[in-house]
Amino acid sequence: MDLVIKNLDKQYSNGVHALNNVSLTINKGMFGLLGPNGAGKSSLMRTLATLQDADSGSITLGDIDVLNNKDGVRKVLGYLPQEFGVYPRTSAVDLLDHLALLKGFASKSDRNQIVGQLLQKVNLWDQRHKAVASFSGGMRQRFGIAQSLIGDPKLVIVDEPTAGLDPGERNRFYNILSEIGENIIVILSTHIVQDVRELCTHMAVMDKGRVLFSGTTDDALIEVKGKIWEQRVPKTELAGYQERYKLISSKLVGGQPLIHIFSEADPQNGFTRAEENLEDVFFAKLNELV
Structure with missing residues (x-):
């Protein structure tokens, strides 16, 4: 049924x-x-x-x-x-x-x-x-x-x-x-x-x-596979990162923002590839990035 x-x-x-x-x-x-x-x-x-x-x-x-x-x-x-x-x-x-x-x-x-x-x-x-x-x-x-x-x-x-x-x-x-x-x-x-x-x-x-x-x-995760990048950034610089990158999410880890961004290519500038998860899919979909 x-x-x-x-x-x-x-x-x-x-x-x-x-x-x-x-x-x-x-x-x-x-x-x-x-x-x-x-x-x-x-x-x-x-x-x-x-x-x-x-x-x-x-x-x-x-x-x-x-x-x-x-x-x-x-x-x-x-x-x-x-x-x-x-x-x-x-x-x-x-x-x-x-x-x-x-x-x-x-x-x-x-x-x-x-x-x-x-x-x-x-x-x-x-x-x-x-x-x-x-x-x-x-x-x-x-x-x-x-x-x-x-x-x-x-x-x-x-x-x-x-x-x-x-x-x-x-x-x-x-x-x-x-x-x-x-x-x-x-x-x-x-x-x-x-x-x-x-x-x-x-x-x-x-x-x-x-x-x-x-x-x-699994299909949802495939859509963002290899396209999620992360970095810890100073709180005072968070707004600047939001302007320059396709920011998916930001959460405090040890008092410092850990940001996830969406990028087809390596954004460099201190970012490392993150293991994608459903939260990344969720925010990427809401922001119409995928």
């Missing part, structure tokens, strides 16, 4: 062109949707999740017309939004039971089995009687994954899942998503390059509603 998006367009009443002729084909596995805040990622996710309509274009999930058969999509969809609310005093086990009931599981014994399996899967069984509102950020995200898996979905959408998580929780979350992505389509929408690098073999880069790149992570 593939997800095929063709010529999708969405413009809001305030004039923002959130989706501009977006076309993507997404197969089974982990797919990373990378872009800065305001790139159109959440608009695309909300459209896929049947929470808003597109102005034009088409989306099919297997033989399901996503834009015109919302009930059909919802039967095979799992969705973890960027923010999701919980009943403040409801335990994890009771809330999952309630969500399973809403999903159509009328049998109490069936719900008990489903809820137990999901809580075990996301390593929250020992905390099942605690209120979800009392969970840490990482625990709440793991609960969010559990609720998104009710009903054995064929498509799971995860929107900005690791923002604010500590490294330990982020790794636990990575492991859960990787396991899920072995059998179904999982779309990971994020502005964190590390999330895509760790989890996804296929990806797209979006900015200002447009798809700037779609392909494998």
Whole structure:
């Protein structure tokens, strides 16, 4: 079952062109949707999740017309939004039971089995009687994954899942998503390059509603291979380097800016070739250098 998006367009009443002729084909596995805040990622996710309509274009999930058969999509969809609310005093086990009931599981014994399996899967069984509102950020995200898996979905959408998580929780979350992505389509929408690098073999880069790149992570790296150069520079000279070179990124290392630039040929002047990474691809695409 593939997800095929063709010529999708969405413009809001305030004039923002959130989706501009977006076309993507997404197969089974982990797919990373990378872009800065305001790139159109959440608009695309909300459209896929049947929470808003597109102005034009088409989306099919297997033989399901996503834009015109919302009930059909919802039967095979799992969705973890960027923010999701919980009943403040409801335990994890009771809330999952309630969500399973809403999903159509009328049998109490069936719900008990489903809820137990999901809580075990996301390593929250020992905390099942605690209120979800009392969970840490990482625990709440793991609960969010559990609720998104009710009903054995064929498509799971995860929107900005690791923002604010500590490294330990982020790794636990990575492991859960990787396991899920072995059998179904999982779309990971994020502005964190590390999330895509760790989890996804296929990806797209979006900015200002447009798809700037779609392909494998290896294909993305090939586009900048041998063209990324780095150097540590004095803070006082950073502006000058920005004017003279195609600056991709700058970060402080030991209190001194380490800059990456894009150049087809050796720029010399103290630059050395850097090992390219997805962060270089990301910024090169945003700056339309490749």
